[in-house]
Amino acid sequence: MNPRPESHWTEDDFIQSFYGLKAEDEHVRSCTDCASRVQKMAAVHAEVVRPPEVPPELLAEQRRRIHQRMELISRGWHPLRWAGALAAMAALVFVLLLHRSNPPGPLNDPFFTEVSAMDQNPAPRAIQPIEALVGDDNPE
Protein backbone atom coordinates (compact mmCIF):
# COMPACT_ATOMS: atom_id res chain seq x y z
CA MET A 1 0.00 0.00 0.00
CA ASN A 2 1.17 3.42 -0.82
CA PRO A 3 -0.78 5.99 1.21
CA ARG A 4 -1.12 9.37 -0.41
CA PRO A 5 -1.50 11.91 2.36
CA GLU A 6 -2.33 14.75 0.00
CA SER A 7 -5.56 13.03 -1.07
CA HIS A 8 -6.89 11.66 2.26
CA TRP A 9 -10.58 12.09 2.70
CA THR A 10 -11.70 15.18 4.56
CA GLU A 11 -14.29 15.28 7.35
CA ASP A 12 -16.91 16.29 4.79
CA ASP A 13 -16.02 13.26 2.67
CA PHE A 14 -16.43 10.93 5.65
CA ILE A 15 -19.73 12.53 6.65
CA GLN A 16 -21.07 12.36 3.10
CA SER A 17 -20.00 8.73 2.88
CA PHE A 18 -21.65 8.02 6.22
CA TYR A 19 -24.98 9.41 4.99
CA GLY A 20 -24.67 7.63 1.65
CA LEU A 21 -24.02 10.76 -0.38
CA LYS A 22 -20.53 9.76 -1.47
CA ALA A 23 -19.46 6.40 -2.78
CA GLU A 24 -16.16 4.87 -1.84
CA ASP A 25 -13.60 5.87 -4.39
CA GLU A 26 -10.24 4.48 -5.38
CA HIS A 27 -8.45 6.25 -2.53
CA VAL A 28 -10.51 4.64 0.22
CA ARG A 29 -10.00 1.25 -1.33
CA SER A 30 -6.23 1.77 -1.43
CA CYS A 31 -5.63 3.85 1.74
CA THR A 32 -5.63 1.87 4.97
CA ASP A 33 -6.19 4.95 7.17
CA CYS A 34 -9.30 6.14 5.37
CA ALA A 35 -10.66 2.60 4.93
CA SER A 36 -10.26 1.86 8.64
CA ARG A 37 -11.99 5.12 9.53
CA VAL A 38 -14.92 4.33 7.22
CA GLN A 39 -15.21 0.84 8.75
CA LYS A 40 -15.00 2.27 12.27
CA MET A 41 -17.81 4.74 11.53
CA ALA A 42 -19.93 1.95 10.06
CA ALA A 43 -19.30 -0.25 13.13
CA VAL A 44 -20.27 2.56 15.54
CA HIS A 45 -23.40 3.25 13.50
CA ALA A 46 -24.38 -0.42 13.49
CA GLU A 47 -23.91 -0.61 17.27
CA VAL A 48 -25.97 2.52 17.88
CA VAL A 49 -28.94 1.51 15.73
CA ARG A 50 -29.01 -2.11 16.91
CA PRO A 51 -32.34 -2.78 18.65
CA PRO A 52 -32.02 -3.68 22.34
CA GLU A 53 -32.39 -7.27 23.35
CA VAL A 54 -35.56 -7.80 25.34
CA PRO A 55 -36.02 -11.16 27.05
CA PRO A 56 -39.36 -12.82 26.26
CA GLU A 57 -40.09 -13.22 29.99
CA LEU A 58 -40.09 -9.44 30.39
CA LEU A 59 -42.55 -9.03 27.54
CA ALA A 60 -44.82 -11.77 28.93
CA GLU A 61 -44.80 -10.17 32.39
CA GLN A 62 -45.59 -6.79 30.87
CA ARG A 63 -48.49 -8.26 28.91
CA ARG A 64 -49.83 -9.98 32.05
CA ARG A 65 -49.78 -6.70 33.99
CA ILE A 66 -51.60 -4.88 31.21
CA HIS A 67 -54.33 -7.53 31.20
CA GLN A 68 -54.64 -7.35 35.00
CA ARG A 69 -55.09 -3.57 34.87
CA MET A 70 -57.66 -3.88 32.10
CA GLU A 71 -59.66 -6.36 34.18
CA LEU A 72 -59.50 -4.11 37.24
CA ILE A 73 -60.78 -1.16 35.24
CA SER A 74 -63.59 -3.10 33.59
CA ARG A 75 -65.03 -4.59 36.77
CA GLY A 76 -64.15 -1.83 39.21
CA TRP A 77 -67.14 0.30 40.19
CA HIS A 78 -66.46 2.90 42.77
CA PRO A 79 -69.26 4.81 44.50
CA LEU A 80 -67.23 8.02 44.43
CA ARG A 81 -66.91 7.85 40.66
CA TRP A 82 -70.07 9.91 40.18
CA ALA A 83 -69.65 12.08 43.29
CA GLY A 84 -68.10 14.97 41.38
CA ALA A 85 -70.82 15.00 38.75
CA LEU A 86 -73.56 14.78 41.40
CA ALA A 87 -72.03 17.64 43.40
CA ALA A 88 -71.84 19.81 40.29
CA MET A 89 -75.44 18.98 39.41
CA ALA A 90 -76.61 19.81 42.96
CA ALA A 91 -74.75 23.13 42.86
CA LEU A 92 -76.34 23.97 39.51
CA VAL A 93 -79.85 23.16 40.78
CA PHE A 94 -79.21 25.21 43.94
CA VAL A 95 -78.07 28.24 41.91
CA LEU A 96 -81.07 27.97 39.57
CA LEU A 97 -83.51 27.74 42.51
CA LEU A 98 -81.83 30.69 44.23
CA HIS A 99 -81.96 32.73 41.04
CA ARG A 100 -85.67 32.05 40.52
CA SER A 101 -86.58 32.89 44.11
CA ASN A 102 -85.13 36.42 43.88
CA PRO A 103 -87.57 38.75 42.12
CA PRO A 104 -85.94 41.27 39.82
CA GLY A 105 -85.38 44.46 41.77
CA PRO A 106 -86.09 47.99 40.59
CA LEU A 107 -83.36 49.65 38.61
CA ASN A 108 -83.09 52.71 40.81
CA ASP A 109 -79.51 52.12 41.71
CA PRO A 110 -77.52 55.39 41.36
CA PHE A 111 -75.05 53.62 39.10
CA PHE A 112 -77.77 52.68 36.60
CA THR A 113 -79.24 56.17 36.78
CA GLU A 114 -75.88 57.69 35.96
CA VAL A 115 -75.27 55.29 33.09
CA SER A 116 -78.73 56.01 31.70
CA ALA A 117 -78.13 59.77 31.91
CA MET A 118 -74.81 59.37 30.09
CA ASP A 119 -76.49 57.33 27.39
CA GLN A 120 -79.22 59.93 26.81
CA ASN A 121 -76.82 62.89 26.77
CA PRO A 122 -76.87 64.46 23.26
CA ALA A 123 -73.21 65.51 23.50
CA PRO A 124 -70.73 63.27 21.69
CA ARG A 125 -69.36 60.50 23.81
CA ALA A 126 -65.80 61.71 23.37
CA ILE A 127 -66.38 64.91 25.33
CA GLN A 128 -68.48 63.39 28.10
CA PRO A 129 -65.50 62.70 30.37
CA ILE A 130 -64.33 66.32 29.94
CA GLU A 131 -67.83 67.60 30.72
CA ALA A 132 -67.88 65.44 33.78
CA LEU A 133 -64.60 67.00 34.93
CA VAL A 134 -65.50 70.66 34.37
CA GLY A 135 -69.24 70.43 34.79
CA ASP A 136 -71.28 71.67 37.71
CA ASP A 137 -71.78 69.30 40.53
CA ASN A 138 -74.69 71.38 41.87
CA PRO A 139 -77.16 72.02 39.08
CA GLU A 140 -79.75 74.56 40.17
Ligand SMILES: [Zn+2]
Ligand atom coordinates in the same frame (compact mmCIF):
# COMPACT_ATOMS: atom_id res chain seq x y z
ZN1 LIG B 1 -6.49 8.23 2.95
